[in-house]
Amino acid sequence: MYFLERGFEWSKKQLSYEEATEEYKARIRQQGQAELHTPADVREPVSNNPSNNCSLYEHNDFYIDLRTPSDEKRGxxxxxxxxxxxxxxxxxxxxxxxxxxxxxxxxxxxxxxxxxxxxxxxxxxxxxxxxxxxxxxxxxxRLESLTARRIIVRFNRITRKVYLLRPKHLGGIRIMDWDKTEILIDKKMSELEGTGGFVILVWDKGDGVDLQGTPTDNIEVTFIGKPTRNASELLAFWEYIRRYMEDGPAAAPAPKKLICKFPWPWLSLKAAWGLDTSFFRQSELRVFVLLNLLLWPVILIHATGHWLSLLLCYEPRFPKVIEEAGR
Known part of the structure; x- marks a missing residue:
């Protein structure tokens, strides 16, 4: 858990702002093309079918709270x-x-x-x-226990800010400008390239502040959403966030079910198993069901560790000033 965030924070300590900027620019290039086909800004649509990707903790008229990709990778x-x-x-x-x-x-x-x-x-x-x-x-x-139970990314459409709720060793709380957000996704990726993907948002130096109001002195990055199965899902998820912030809750309605934050043991079993129910409906994929059943002892160990990890962590909460922002 927190492997992505921990790796980024470690890299920031090793590189200056100038070096980090050059590395970021290098990352958005691929072999055979000058650079990724990233959205020009947060106003550019990328999909006609927005989807919440089962990644929301909270949805109301003021803000949405989203998960990060590595929640299941613990235990x-x-x-x-x-x-x-x-x-x-x-x-x-x-x-x-x-x-x-x-x-x-x-x-x-x-x-x-x-x-x-x-x-x-x-x-x-x-x-x-x-x-x-x-x-x-x-x-x-302490990568997955005796720390915050989760990282939460809040998009507040009233203040037009993105709030990052992270432990101190992973960068701490940040308040970033929505309008200055750079989206690190390729609009023209193949369906296969979107497998296991997630939204990556980047902000340049000075595009946000910490809780005390001090401007950020380096690049800030956050990773959002449950890993997707293909490019369509990935682009639809970002479009859901974009429409909520730009067009309002009516354009991105609340899901039928939000992610439960309480550490029920059966939720840990579900996270450890990770079996997509679509496997049961497609005969050519049912072999994965058999493989999961053969790995059942390992899944039980993972689920037990996942649940214990949640019990040994605290539930993070936004400070009062952020909770009341925009109300």
């Missing part, structure tokens, strides 16, 4: 961290308990081997192993 680190950490912790406590129990026994001898190995060496070894395990693995554990 395995948490699961194995807790299993291995629990085993080492149990070993550390067990060695101490057995040593003390032996020492308190009336029929126990007090040879020097017992003091060295029973009371000192074994407990010390187990607890040193636990210490180094925690020291070197906690930073990976």
């Amino acid at each position: 395995l680190i948490t699961f194995f961290f807790l299993i291995l950490g629990g085993m080492l912790a149990w070993a550390g406590m067990a060695t101490i308990w057995f040593a003390v129990s032996d020492f308190m026994a009336t029929d126990r001898g007090t040879s020097w081997e017992f003091y060295i190995f029973g009371l000192t060496f074994a407990p010390l070894t187990a607890n040193i192993a636990l210490y180094f395990f925690l020291k070197f693995s906690i930073k990976f554990f």
Whole structure:
């Protein structure tokens, strides 16, 4: 989880603004063409069939809240961290308990081997192993636990701002100008190129501010939406956002069902399984159903870790000044 955001924040620390700008320009070029066919600005339509892509947390007359692409990619680190950490912790406590129990026994001898190995060496070894395990693995554990449960991107049509709700280590809260948004998608991509795609929005230096009103001093990037199945879905999703901001809620109506934020365990199972119901309706794709059933033990491990990861995180909330913006 947060791999995209963490990678971008890491790259910003390694590059100056000028270097980051050059890298961004290089990324929007492909072999065989001068540059991507990106929309000219936020006012340019890209699809005739807008779709919310099942990516909305909230929809009202003031704003929409959207998810980011990597929400399902969490849990395995948490699961194995807790299993291995629990085993080492149990070993550390067990060695101490057995040593003390032996020492308190009336029929126990007090040879020097017992003091060295029973009371000192074994407990010390187990607890040193636990210490180094925690020291070197906690930073990976915090990629998906003991942090914000999710990143939320808010589009406020009244203030014409895009609000990025992120943990501090991923850039923190930013308030970006909608009208200065650059959209990193290719209007003429093939259907295959849109597989697993998501919307990427970019802002130049000074196109937004932090919560204290200080202008941004580098490029800002955010990634939006559930990964799509093809280019049509990807373009339709961006068109949904664009119409909401430019034309209003009537042009981009609320979905029948919003994403639930409460960490129900069956939602984690659904995220880990990730099986598209269209597979059942197309005989040539039903082999993927069989493959998923064969991988059921792995899916259960992933789902368990996913749920534990959610329980070990806090639900992020926008500050009051952003919640009341435009009302």
